[in-house]
Amino acid sequence: SQQGEEDPQALSIQEGENATMNCSYKTSINNLQWYRQNSGRGLVHLILIRSNEREKHSGRLRVTLDTSKKSSSLLITASRAADTASYFCATDYAGKSTFGDGTTLTVKP
Amino acid sequence: NAGVTQTPKFQVLKTGQSMTLQCAQDMNHNSMYWYRQDPGMGLRLIYYSASEGTTDKGEVPNGYNVSRLNKREFSLRLESAAPSQTSVYFCASRALAAGGPDTQYFGPGTRLTVL
Numbered sequence: 001s002q003q004g005e006e007d008p009q010a011l012s013i014q015e016g017e018n019a020t021m022n023c024s025y026k027t028s029i030n031n032l033q034w035y036r037q038n039s040g041r042g043l044v045h046l047i048l049i050r051s052n053e054r055e056k057h058s059g060r061l062r063v064t065l066d067t068s069k070k071s072s073s074l075l076i077t078a079s080r081a082a083d084t085a086s087y088f089c090a091t092d093y094a095g096k097s098t099f100g101d102g103t104t105l106t107v108k109p
Numbered sequence: 110n111a112g113v114t115q116t117p118k119f120q121v122l123k124t125g126q127s128m129t130l131q132c133a134q135d136m137n138h139n140s141m142y143w144y145r146q147d148p149g150m151g152l153r154l155i156y157y158s159a160s161e162g163t164t165d166k167g168e169v170p171n172g173y174n175v176s177r178l179n180k181r182e183f184s185l186r187l188e189s190a191a192p193s194q195t196s197v198y199f200c201a202s203r204a205l206a207a208g209g210p211d212t213q214y215f216g217p218g219t220r221l222t223v224l
Contacts (some may be wrong), residue, residue, distance in 0.1 A: 012149035042113075042199055043152070080136055088151050091217060095140060096167070097213060099151035 005100050007090060012106040019076045021103040022071075023089030031092040032065055034074050036085045037102070043088065045076045046074075111135055113216035115200050120160030121222045122190045129218050130185040140203050141183035142179060142213065143167075145196040152199060158183055190223045197221070 007022045021031070031050050034069045035043040049072065051057045056063045062075040076083055086104045090097040113146045116131045134141065144152035144167075154167030158177040172194060174186045183202075187194060197220050201213040 040218075042217050043201075043213075045212040045214070048212055084144070090152075096154060096157060097142075098154070098168075099144075101151045 006087070008101045008103060009101070010104045010106070012077055012108065015081055015107055015109050017079055017107075019045060019079050019083070019105055019107070021074045021087055021105070023074070023100055025072075025089075025091045025098075026070065027091075027093070028093040029093050032063075032072050033090045033097065034061075034063060034072075035088045035090060035099075037088065038085045045073045046087075064065065074094075076105075079105075079107045081107050083107050112201055113163045113202055113214050115162065115198075115216035115219050117219060118217065119220050121224065122187075123139070123211065123224050124191060126190050127186065127188050128133065128190065129145060129187075130198055130200075130221075130223075131182070132184065133182045134200075134202040136202060136204070137180070138202035138204050139180075139187075142201040142203075143173075143183070143185045144199045144201065145169065145194075146199060147196050155198075190220065190221075191194075195221060195223045 005024050020084050033048045034046045037043045042084040047058045049063050060077045065072045084107050088099050088102045090099045113134045135139045142157045143155040145154050153169050156175040158164045161180045164175050176184045199218050200216040204211045204212045
């Protein structure tokens, strides 16, 4: 079964609003990463957060990690129609990544 | 740099046929991975190669074999294709060198249909 589970499965918002996606996992990790996938394409790396970090920023992205709760969140601020995609979290341990089933984000113009 | 390339992009097989999916990376990465993605789901690891000369099973290895031909190339073989192997297959690579965490780089995928 998948290590990471995203919540919600689908999210629809208006352009300019913020989007928050959550990821929960079950076992120990070295790092947690977030990826984006446009329909029919490969995955593109967004941000990596180490297990000893609590928060990280990259442009309009903010990721938090709570290892005590085994959870992470991805916040996209001031969303744009171009942010429409599926977002996946992946937990890293011993050189392997385990992916969740993703959150499908739709940003309406 | 081309990054991670995969061939073919699309393939249709009949049940029982065999085929090999090719993957190559030009980033001098140590580790390479094969994943499958079924509709509405995340990626599941089929096989991986932590370094040249080694391969290991992932979460869903049954029905597949792999070859790490050299540092650049990692192929995935379906010996006798089944409809359950209809999926999109992604290859990825990462440096995985000493010194810290790093990310995976993904190829564009191979869309495989088994009739």
